[in-house]
Amino acid sequence: MRRGALRGSQDTEAAVPRNDPRTAQTEDHEEDRRRQGNHSPADEGLVARQPYLPPATQPIRALVWAIHLVLPVIGLWLLLATPDLNVKWQDNISHFWLILAVAGVNVVLGTMIGQASARRADARLLLVSLVFLSTAGFFLIHGLTTPKVIVQGPNYGFELSQPVGLLVASVFAFVSALPLGERAARAVLGAQAWLRGGLVLLLLGWTAASLLPDLTPLSARPPEHGAGLGGLELLGVALYAVATALMFQLHRRRPAAMLISLVTAYALLAEATAAGMSHLNWHLSWWLWHVLLTLAFLFVAYSAHLQFRREGSSAGLFDAVALAATVQRIRDEYEDALEELVGHLRRRADSRVPVATRLAGKFGLTEGQAAVLDRAGEALADEREVSERLAALVELGNRARVGLPERELLTQGLERVRRAYGDVRVALVSDGRITLGSGEYGARDFSGDGPVRLGATVVHPLTVKGRLAGALEVPVGRTRQDEALAATLASQLSISLENARLYRELSTLFRQYMSPDVANALLADPRTAALGGELVELTALFADLKGFTSFSERATPGEIVEMLNRYHSAAVPLVLGNGGTIVQFVGDALLALFNAPARQADHATAAARAALAMQEAAERIAGGTPGYPRFRIGINTGLALVGNIGSPELRGFNAMGDCVNVAARLEGIAEPGTVVIGQSTLDQIGPGALVRPLGGLSLKGKQQPVHAYVLTRLP
Numbered sequence: 001m002r003r004g005a006l007r008g009s010q011d012t013e014a015a016v017p018r019n020d021p022r023t024a025q026t027e028d029h030e031e032d033r034r035r036q037g038n039h040s041p042a043d044e045g046l047v048a049r050q051p052y053l054p055p056a057t058q059p060i061r062a063l064v065w066a067i068h069l070v071l072p073v074i075g076l077w078l079l080l081a082t083p084d085l086n087v088k089w090q091d092n093i094s095h096f097w098l099i100l101a102v103a104g105v106n107v108v109l110g111t112m113i114g115q116a117s118a119r120r121a122d123a124r125l126l127l128v129s130l131v132f133l134s135t136a137g138f139f140l141i142h143g144l145t146t147p148k149v150i151v152q153g154p155n156y157g158f159e160l161s162q163p164v165g166l167l168v169a170s171v172f173a174f175v176s177a178l179p180l181g182e183r184a185a186r187a188v189l190g191a192q193a194w195l196r197g198g199l200v201l202l203l204l205g206w207t208a209a210s211l212l213p214d215l216t217p218l219s220a221r222p223p224e225h226g227a228g229l230g231g232l233e234l235l236g237v238a239l240y241a242v243a244t245a246l247m248f249q250l251h252r253r254r255p256a257a258m259l260i261s262l263v264t265a266y267a268l269l270a271e272a273t274a275a276g277m278s279h280l281n282w283h284l285s286w287w288l289w290h291v292l293l294t295l296a297f298l299f300v301a302y303s304a305h306l307q308f309r310r311e312g313s314s315a316g317l318f319d320a321v322a323l324a325a326t327v328q329r330i331r332d333e334y335e336d337a338l339e340e341l342v343g344h345l346r347r348r349a350d351s352r353v354p355v356a357t358r359l360a361g362k363f364g365l366t367e368g369q370a371a372v373l374d375r376a377g378e379a380l381a382d383e384r385e386v387s388e389r390l391a392a393l394v395e396l397g398n399r400a401r402v403g404l405p406e407r408e409l410l411t412q413g414l415e416r417v418r419r420a421y422g423d424v425r426v427a428l429v430s431d432g433r434i435t436l437g438s439g440e441y442g443a444r445d446f447s448g449d450g451p452v453r454l455g456a457t458v459v460h461p462l463t464v465k466g467r468l469a470g471a472l473e474v475p476v477g478r479t480r481q482d483e484a485l486a487a488t489l490a491s492q493l494s495i496s497l498e499n500a501r502l503y504r505e506l507s508t509l510f511r512q513y514m515s516p517d518v519a520n521a522l523l524a525d526p527r528t529a530a531l532g533g534e535l536v537e538l539t540a541l542f543a544d545l546k547g548f549t550s551f552s553e554r555a556t557p558g559e560i561v562e563m564l565n566r567y568h569s570a571a572v573p574l575v576l577g578n579g580g581t582i583v584q585f586v587g588d589a590l591l592a593l594f595n596a597p598a599r600q601a602d603h604a605t606a607a608a609r610a611a612l613a614m615q616e617a618a619e620r621i622a623g624g625t626p627g628y629p630r631f632r633i634g635i636n637t638g639l640a641l642v643g644n645i646g647s648p649e650l651r652g653f654n655a656m657g658d659c660v661n662v663a664a665r666l667e668g669i670a671e672p673g674t675v676v677i678g679q680s681t682l683d684q685i686g687p688g689a690l691v692r693p694l695g696g697l698s699l700k701g702k703q704q705p706v707h708a709y710v711l712t713r714l715p
Contacts, residue, residue: 089287092146092147092148092149093149095143095146095290096143096144096146096149098143098290098294099139099140099142099143099146099290100140100143102139102293102294102297103136103137103139103140103143105297105298105301106132106133106135106136106139106297107132107133107136107137107140109132109136109297109300109301110129110130110131110132110133110136111129111133112318113125113128113129113132113318113321114126114129114133116129116318116319117129117192120319120322120326120329120330121189121326122185122322122323122326123180123184123185123186123188123189123323124176124180124185124321124322124323124326125318125321125322125326126188126189126192126195127172127173127175127176127188128172128173128176128262128318128321130169130172130195130196130199131169131172131173131176132169132297132300133199134165134168134169134172134199134203135165135166135169135269135293135296135297136297137165137199137203138161138162138164138165138166138168138203138206139161139162139165139293141157141161141165141203141206141207141210142158142161142162142165144207144210144211145157145158145161145210145211146158150211151210151211151213151219153221154221154222154281155210155218155219155220155221155222156210156217156218156219156220156222156227157206157209157210157211157218157219158210158222159222159226159227159228159279159281160218160227160228160229161206161210162276162293163228163229163232163233163236163273163276163277164206164229166233166236166269166272166273166276167229167232167233167235167236167273168199168202169236169269170235170236170237170239170240170243170269170270170273171239173239173240173243173266173269174239174240174242174243175188176243177242177243177244177246177247177250177266178246179323179324180323182325185323185325206218225279226279226280226281227279228277228279233273233274233276233277236270236273237270237273237274240266240267240269240270240273241267241270243266244263244266244267244270247259247262247263247266248263251263254320254327256320256321257303257306257320258300258303258318258320258321259320259321260303261300261302261303262300262321264296265296265297265300266296268292268293268295268296269292269293269296271292272292272293272296275288275292382480382481385420386481386485388419388420389420389421389485389489390485391420392416392417392419392420392421392489393485393488393489393492395416396413396416396417396489396492396493396496397492397496406428406497406500406501407428409496409497409500410426410428410493410496410497413493413496414426417489421474421475421485421486421489422474422475423475424472424473424474424475424489425437425472425473426462426470426471426472426473426493427470427471428462428469428470429468429469429470434468434470434471436459436471436473437473438454438457438459438473441459441471442468443468446461446468446471451483451486451487451490456475456476456477457473457474457475457476458473458474458476458483458486459471459472459473459474460472460474460486460487460489460490461490462490462493462494462497463494464494464497464498464501465498469494469497469498470493470497472486472489472490472493474486474489474490533641533642533643533644533645534641534642534643535639535640535641535642536595536596536639536640536641536642536655537595537637537638537639537640538593538594538595538596538603538637538638538639538640538642538655538659539593539594539595539603539604539606539607539635539636539637539681539684540591540592540593540594540607540635540636540637540640540655540659540660540663540664541575541580541591541592541593541594541607541610541611541633541634541635541663542589542590542591542633542634542635542663542664542666542667543571543589543590543592543611543614543631543632543633543634543667544587544588544589544590544631544632544667545564545567545588545589545629545630545631545632546629546630546631546632546671546672547628547629547630547672548587548588548629551563551628551629563629564587564588566621567588567618567621567629567631568585568590570614570617570618570620570621571590571614571617571618571631574610574613574614574617575590575592575610575614577610578594578606578607578609578610578613579594579598579600579603579606580592580593580594580606580607580610581593581594581596581597581598581653583652583653583654583655584654588629591655591660592607592610593642593655594606594607594610596640596642596655597642597653602684603637603684604635604637604680604681604684604685605684605685605686605714607635607637607681608635608675608677608681608685608689608711608714609714611633611635611675611711612675612711612713612714614631614633615630615631615633615673615674615675618630618631618673619673629672630672630673631672631673632667632670632671632672632673632674632676633667633670633674633675633676634662634663634664634665634666634667634668634669634670634675634676634677635663635666635675635676635677635678635681635711636659636660636662636663636666636677636678636680636681637659637678637680637681637683637684638657638658638659638662638680639657639658639659640655640656640657640658640659640660641655641656641657642654642655659678659680661701662678662699662702662706663678665699665700665701665702665706666678666699666706666708669694669697669699669708670710671710674710675710675711675712676694676708676709676710676711677691677708677709677711678706678707678708678709679706679707679708679709682709682711685714685715686715687715688714688715689711689713689714689715690711690712690713690714691709691710691711691712692709692710692712693707693708693709694707694708694709694710695707695708
C-alpha cells in the first residue's frame with residue numbers, strides 16, 4: 001500500500017479518501033461516488049480545478065440547505081417588523097427544563113468531542129469541543145437564572161449569559177476553522193489546560209455572580225427594555241460567519257456528514273446571536289434564538305448518532321473534523337493495521353481466531369469493524385498474491401531471451417517465479433519420462449494436454465510443437481485464481497522453451513550457410529538484413545585453388561567434392577578464428593572480409609595471419625602429391641561499400657569497391673602456395689613483416705601501377 005499519499009504541508013487541508021472507514025458520509029454521497037468512480041492521485045490536479053461537489057454542495061441540495069438557514073432569518077424579520085405576530089408567551093418552568101435538557105445534551109456532545117481531541121491529540125477537535133462546552137455552560141446558566149425558579153426575578157445574569165456565551169464560543173469557532181499549522185496546533189494543545197480551566201472558572205464565577213444576591217451587578221434587576229453587549233454581538237456574528245465559510249470550504253475538499261452538520265451549527269449560532277439582540281424577552285423572537293441554539297446542538301448530535309450506528313463505535317465519530325495532519329496520521333494507522341493484517345493472512349498463521357479480531361484490541365476496532373477488516377484483508381491479500389504472480393509472469397517473459405540454453409533459461413526464470421508462486425518445480429523429458437517431487441510422468445499422464453491435480457498442487461505439461469517437453473508442478477489453493485495462473489505460467493514456460501529451441505535450430509542453420517558474424521547480427525536484429533550498405537575500411541582476402549581445373553578433368557565428381565571440402569574445412573576455421581567473415585564460396589574460390597561486419601583494430605594483420613595459416617594447411621593436405629591443387633591468395637586493404645546486396649526476394653552480404661577488386665587481381669597473379677599483399681596492407685602490418693617486392697604491377701582496370709609483395713612471415 002502506498003504510504004504518504006496525503007503527506008505535505010500541514011497548513012493545507014488534505015483530502016480524506018472517500019472510502020476511508022472513518023469518514024462520515026451520507027448515503028446519497030456514497031451513491032454519487034459509486035456512479036462517478038474514485039479519482040487516482042494522478043487526477044488530483046484536475047479535481048482541484050473542477051472540484052467534486054458532495055451532496056450538500058450540489059446545486060439542488062445546496063439550495064434546500066440554504067433555504068433552511070434563511071427561513072429563521074426571514075421569520076425573525078417578520079416577527080420584528082410585525083409586532084402583532086411577535087406575541088408574548090412566558091412559561092418559566094418549561095423554559096427552565098428545556099434549557100437544562102438541551103444544555104445537558106450539549107455538555108455530553110462537547111465532552112465526547114473533547115475526548116476525541118485527547119485521543120487524537122488534535123487541536124481543532126479541542127477548539128470545537130470548547131465551542132459546545134462554552135455555549136452549553138452559559139446556556140445552562142441562562143436556564144438556572146430563569147425567573148421564579150431559583151431566583152425571584154430577572155437579573156443581568158439571565159439577560160447576558162447567553163450573549164456572552166455565544167461571543168466566547170464564536171472566538172473558539174473562528175480559530176477552529178483555520179487551517180492550523182504544526183506550530184499553531186502544538187501551541188493550542190499546549191494551552192488546553194489553561195483554556196479548559198479558564199472556561200470552567202469563567203462559568204463558575206458567572207454562575208455565582210448571577211445566582212448569589214448582591215454579590216455583583218449581575219444579580220441586579222436589568223432595565224425594562226432588556227440588557228445587551230452594546231453591539232459586541234455583531235463581532236460574534238462575523239466570527240461565526242467566517243468560521244462557517246471556512247468549514248464549508250473544508251467540507252468541499254473532505255465531504256463528511258459531520259462537517260456539514262458543524263457548518264450548519266455555526267450558521268445557526270450566528271443567527272441565534274443576531275436574534276438575541278432584540279431584547280424582547282418572552283416574545284416569539286426571543287424564543288426563536290432558543291430554538292436556533294437547540295437545533296445547532298441537535299444537528300451535530302444527530303450526525304454523531306448516525307455515525308455511531310454506521311460504525312458501531314464512538315472511537316472515530318469526529319475524525320472527519322480533525323486537522324489534515326491528524327487525518328494523515330489516522331490514515332497511516334489504518335494502513336499499518338491493514339498491512340499487519342495482510343502480513344498475517346499471507347503467512348496463514350495457524351489460528352482459529354480471525355486475524356483482524358486479534359488486531360482489534362491493538363487498533364481499537366469494534367467487532368463489526370474487525371469483521372469488515374478481516375474480509376477486506378482477505379481480499380487484499382488475494383489481490384496482492386495475484387498481482388505478484390502476474391508481475392512474475394511479465395518478468396519471466398522479459399527474461400526469456402533467445403540464445404539461452406533451455407536449462408539456464410528455466411533456472412533464471414524460476415528464481416523469480418518461486419518468490420510469487422511458492423515451491424514451483426520444473427523438469428524436462430529425459431528418456432521419455434519426467435521426474436518431479438510428486439512422482440514420475442509420461443505423455444499418457446496428460447490426457448488432452450490437461451493438468452494432473454494432486455491435492456494442493458497441479459502438474460501442467462510443457463509442450464513444444466505439440467509434443468511433451470517437460471512438466472511444471474505448482475502449489476494451488478491460496479487464491480481463487482491459482483489454477484488459472486498456474487496454467488498461464490505453464491503456457492509461458494512452454495512458449496519460452498519453444499522459442500529457445502527454435503532459436504537454436506535457426507542459429508545452427510544460419511551458421512551453416514553464412515559467417516557467424518552475419519548470422520549473429522541477423523538473429524540479434526533482423527533489421528540488419530535490409531538492403532543497403534556503408535563505406536568501411538576493410539581488408540579483403542581472395543583465395544582459390546591453382547590447378548583445380550586440370551584436377552577436375554581427371555578426377556571423378558566425388559573426388560572433386562571431397563578435395564574441395566578438405567581444403568575449405570581447413571581454410572574456414574582459420575579465417576573465422578582470426579575474426580574474418582566469409583561472404584562467398586564460388587567453386588574453388590572464397591572471399592573473406594576483415595573488419596566487416598564485426599570491427600577489428602588489426603584487420604590487415606589478422607587477414608595476413610589467416611592467409612599464411614591457410615597455405616600451411618594446404619601443404620599438409622597436398623602432402624607433396626604432384627598435380628594436387630594449391631591455394632594462391634591475394635590481400636588488399638582500403639575502403640569498400642559493405643552491406644546487403646540483391647533484391648527484396650533474395651539478397652546476400654557482400655563488399656564492393658576498388659580494394660576488393662585489387663585483392664582479386666593480386667590473387668590472380670599469385671603463384672601457387674604464396675600470399676600476395678598490396679602496399680596498403682603492408683603499411684598497416686608494419687615494417688616487421690618479411691616480404692619479397694614484386695614491384696609496380698600493371699593490373700586490369702588500374703591506370704596506375706600497383707605495388708605488391710609476396711608475404712612469407714609476419715613480425
